[in-house]
Amino acid sequence: MNTIKELEIKAVEIRKIMLQMIHDAGAGHTGGSLSSVDILVSLFYNKMKHDANNPNWDERDRFLLSKGHSVEGYYSVLADSGYFPKEDLSTFSKFKSELIGHPNKNVPGVEMNTGSLGHGLPIGVGMALGAKKLGNPCTIYVLMGDGELAEGSIWEAAMAASNYKLDNLIAIIDRNGLQISGCTEDVMSLENLKEKWAAFGWDTVEVDGNNMQSLIEGLDIAKKRKGKPQMIIAKTIKGKGVSFMENVPTWHHGVPSKEELEQALKELDNSLKELM
Amino acid sequence: MKKIPCRKSFTETLLDLAKKDEKIIALASDSRGSVTLNEYADTLPDQFVECGIAEQNEVGIAAGLAEMGFKPFVCAPACFLSTRSLEQVKVDVAYSNTNVKIIGISGGVSYGALGMSHHSLQDIAVMRAIPGITILLPADEYQTREMTKELANFDGPVYVRMGRGAVDNVYSDDFAPFEIGRANVLTQGNDIAIVATGETVPQAFNASKILSKEGINARVLDFHTIKPFDKEAILKAADECGAILTVEEHSKFGGLGEAVAHLLIENNPVPMKIIGFADEALVSGNSSELFEYYGLDSHSIACAAKELLRK
Ligand SMILES: Cc1ncc(C[n+]2csc(CCOP(=O)(O)OP(=O)(O)O)c2C)c(N)n1
Ligand SMILES: [Mg+2]
Numbered sequence: 001m002n003t004i005k006e007l008e009i010k011a012v013e014i015r016k017i018m019l020q021m022i023h024d025a026g027a028g029h030t031g032g033s034l035s036s037v038d039i040l041v042s043l044f045y046n047k048m049k050h051d052a053n054n055p056n057w058d059e060r061d062r063f064l065l066s067k068g069h070s071v072e073g074y075y076s077v078l079a080d081s082g083y084f085p086k087e088d089l090s091t092f093s094k095f096k097s098e099l100i101g102h103p104n105k106n107v108p109g110v111e112m113n114t115g116s117l118g119h120g121l122p123i124g125v126g127m128a129l130g131a132k133k134l135g136n137p138c139t140i141y142v143l144m145g146d147g148e149l150a151e152g153s154i155w156e157a158a159m160a161a162s163n164y165k166l167d168n169l170i171a172i173i174d175r176n177g178l179q180i181s182g183c184t185e186d187v188m189s190l191e192n193l194k195e196k197w198a199a200f201g202w203d204t205v206e207v208d209g210n211n212m213q214s215l216i217e218g219l220d221i222a223k224k225r226k227g228k229p230q231m232i233i234a235k236t237i238k239g240k241g242v243s244f245m246e247n248v249p250t251w252h253h254g255v256p257s258k259e260e261l262e263q264a265l266k267e268l269d270n271s272l273k274e275l276m
Numbered sequence: 277m278k279k280i281p282c283r284k285s286f287t288e289t290l291l292d293l294a295k296k297d298e299k300i301i302a303l304a305s306d307s308r309g310s311v312t313l314n315e316y317a318d319t320l321p322d323q324f325v326e327c328g329i330a331e332q333n334e335v336g337i338a339a340g341l342a343e344m345g346f347k348p349f350v351c352a353p354a355c356f357l358s359t360r361s362l363e364q365v366k367v368d369v370a371y372s373n374t375n376v377k378i379i380g381i382s383g384g385v386s387y388g389a390l391g392m393s394h395h396s397l398q399d400i401a402v403m404r405a406i407p408g409i410t411i412l413l414p415a416d417e418y419q420t421r422e423m424t425k426e427l428a429n430f431d432g433p434v435y436v437r438m439g440r441g442a443v444d445n446v447y448s449d450d451f452a453p454f455e456i457g458r459a460n461v462l463t464q465g466n467d468i469a470i471v472a473t474g475e476t477v478p479q480a481f482n483a484s485k486i487l488s489k490e491g492i493n494a495r496v497l498d499f500h501t502i503k504p505f506d507k508e509a510i511l512k513a514a515d516e517c518g519a520i521l522t523v524e525e526h527s528k529f530g531g532l533g534e535a536v537a538h539l540l541i542e543n544n545p546v547p548m549k550i551i552g553f554a555d556e557a558l559v560s561g562n563s564s565e566l567f568e569y570y571g572l573d574s575h576s577i578a579c580a581a582k583e584l585l586r587k
Contacts, residue, residue, distance in 0.1 A: 027389065068393070093389040095561040095569075101390040115393030116356065117329055147306060150328030179329065180306050187306055188328025 002046065005275060007212045010080075011041040012271050015241045017076040017089065019268075023261045025093035027101065031251040032145060033073040035176040035209070035236040040077045042215040043141055047223075052082035055108050061138050062111050062127050066120020067145035067174060068102040069253075075099055075107065083109035118151025120144060121171060125157045128169035128229075139223070142171045147179025150188045155200070161229035162201025170222045170230045171202075174209060176238035180252050197231045209234025242267055279442035282475070283381040284312045285417035286438060289424035290349060291316045294323050297428060299347045303327055305334045310440075311351040311381050331356040335364035335378065342374040347428065354380025354437050355387070358399035369433045370408040377427055378435045383413075384475070384525035385553070386440035388562040396437065397553050400473075400502055401530025403435045410434040410456060411502040413474030416445040418452035419500060426454060437474060439525075441563065444478040446498070457501050459509040465493030468581050469513035472523040473499040473532045479567070480523050482574035487581055494581060499532060510539050520548040521581050523572060528552035549584050551577060 014037050022028030044050070048061040065074050072092070079086045084107065091097035098106045102115030112123055124142035131138050144154065161169055173193070181187050190196075197204050203225050207218035215234065222230035238252070239245030242264040245254070256264055280288075294300040294316070306329045308317050317324040325341075327334040331352055338348035350357065357365070357380045369376045380399060387394035403411045412434060414420040420438065427434060446462060447453075453460055462477070463484045472480035477498045484494040495517055497509055514520060520540070522533040533550030540546060553570050567573045571580065 093560065095559070095565045097389075097560045100560040101387075102393055104391060113391075113393065115391055116360065147329050150306075150330040150333075152330060152332060180310070181304075181308050181326065187326055188330070 004212045011038045014076050016268050018072045021089045021092050023256050027093045028072050029069040029253050031238040033070040034240045035238045036070050036174045037073045038210050044077050047219045062140045064120040064142045065103050068114030078109040117148040118153040121154050121157035125160050128166040140169045146175045146184050158200040166229045167226050172232045176236045178238045202231045203228045204231045206233045209236035210240045280417050281442045282420040282438040285420040287312045289421045293428045301346045301348045303350045305331050305352045307352040331361045335361040338376045339368035339374045342376050349377045351379045354383035354396035370406045380437045382440035383437040385563045385566045389560045392557045397527045400526050412436045415477035418447040422452045422454035439475045443475045446481045457504040459506040460498040462496040465495040467493045468519045469495045469517040470521045471497045476523045479574045483577035486578040514544045514546045523551045
């Protein structure tokens with residue numbers, strides 16, 4: 001899938017699937033899934049080398065959802081990409097479903113079990129280091145939350161990644177400015193974030209994480225640069241795409257009621273109409 | 277009266293105590309909402325420290341505060357405090373013997389379908405094996421209140437585990453005995469002893485009601501303290517009941533059951549059985565579905581008791 005417009009349409013469709021799924025399950029992490037959908041779409045439908053029919057292909061690019069709670073968008077993208085039947089999404093979080101509330105390797109397409117924050121980057125460093133040793137040309141992508149960056153393990157990995165000059169590692173921060181308790185800058189301030197990563201030896205690029213054009217350009221820049229690990233700071237809006245969910249901290253794990261779902265789907269349908 | 281979750285009972289009591297004792301400090305790791313500390317944080321901002329999503333840092337900071345004479349209560353999901361922060365708990369809290377209370381909320385399988393990253397079914401095992409930590413699992417909201425009062429005056433490392441949802445109360449507003457290290461006998465009976473801890477106590481209590489309808493008088497022991505271990509209560513039960521069933525919202529490995537087995541094997545090896553979670557990543561489900569599926573609900577407990585008696 002190549003054109004920006006196609007990707008934008010896909011991102012809206014994924015939002016619709018995802019919200020339905022959260023509503024059906026009566027559980028989920030709505031806000032952070034919505035903020036990161038565009039990032040997922042830019043990767044899975046455009047930038048990443050992967051093959052749903054051959055999920056264990058050795059040279060596939062690897063994607064790690066370090067902010068594992070945003071699993072709903074991720075499962076929706078995987079199902080839509082053909083890793084497993086879309087009908088399975090309606091079992092999300094239900095008794096005995098494989099689709100548990102955080103990424104799980106039992107689900108085709110998922111590389112690692114995540115859910116405890118701060119694990120993705122160290123694993124990504126290991127994968128990138130392993131790929132280099134093997135001469136495997138794959139790229140490792142790691143998506144993290146901004147609140148998640150308070151975990152010390154991230155900064156241990158940050159140091160290791162630059163120590164080993166892992167330019168095959170592209171990390172992305174979903175910089176939506178919110179975590180469960182409120183604004184990241186009130187809870188545990190992160191700024192100046194770009195300088196922090198640069199100081200740890202990373203190349204950085206800032207993009208609008210809810211703008212497909214900006215995301216694709218940023219990913220292209222990161223892919224071309226050599227010699228250092230790459231950090232994309234993707235400025236996003238938590239709850240993006242549904243007016244009443246945007247920038248409202250309680251939508252972190254809010255579940256839309258029937259009326260709210262209808263309203264949200266209506267808004268997303270309008271976005272689709274505008275795009276078509 | 278409306279039941280409240282133990283975590284809520286804990287935070288309400290802590291707020292009352294902290295208003296009178298400025299040395300009490302609550303710490304959170306982006307967990308104030310899940311712990312139900314919002315009111316506390318708003319009322320006593322100077323006695324609240326937000327650490328962000330950094331549970332290791334949170335425990336380390338608490339140890340430092342304790343050394344400066346404060347009484348820190350580290351409040352976060354049990355899954356993260358008992359595994360992510362385990363080294364800080366072992367070294368900075370237990371080994372250095374700092375006056376830190378580690379408060380694990382939404383423990384066991386409270387987070388149900390969120391999966392193994394969010395279950396804490398190893399916490400009793402790891403904490404038991406660390407010298408110097410008192411381990412407490414209150415049974416209901418009333419006992420939690422009494423426990424919290426006691427903790428404010430207790431000097432030394434403590435790990436507490438509570439669940440997320442409200443449970444059936446086994447105690448009442450004016451009767452909720454709590455003495456660290458001393459198990460409570462909930463029902464008198466000599467046919468079999470059911471030893472439970474934390475929020476499986478209400479299940480065990482309900483199981484005893486089912487059994488009594490069938491003429492079986494079970495002695496239910498509320499083991500709110502796992503460490504120090506009330507050996508006397510177990511040996512007395514073994515002696516007088518002749519069979520012991522243990523129930524815990526924990527892996528079958530390393531928890532209450534194995535502590536009881538250890539004691540019995542060295543003293544009075546009566547028939548026993550351990551009810552707990554199987555050694556596997558659990559299937560997806562909410563906590564009551566998981567309790568039923570893995571045999572921790574009152575009906576399964578009653579069945580297991582009868583089976584043990586048949587042996
Ligand atoms: C180690 C760990 N601590 C706490 C949590 C609970 N938790 C889940 S999501 C979340 C907030 C995440 O905020 P952020 O990283 O900013 O994600 P986003 O805003 O993209 O949802 C927290 C504290 C967790 N999953 N793992
Ligand atoms: Mg965030």
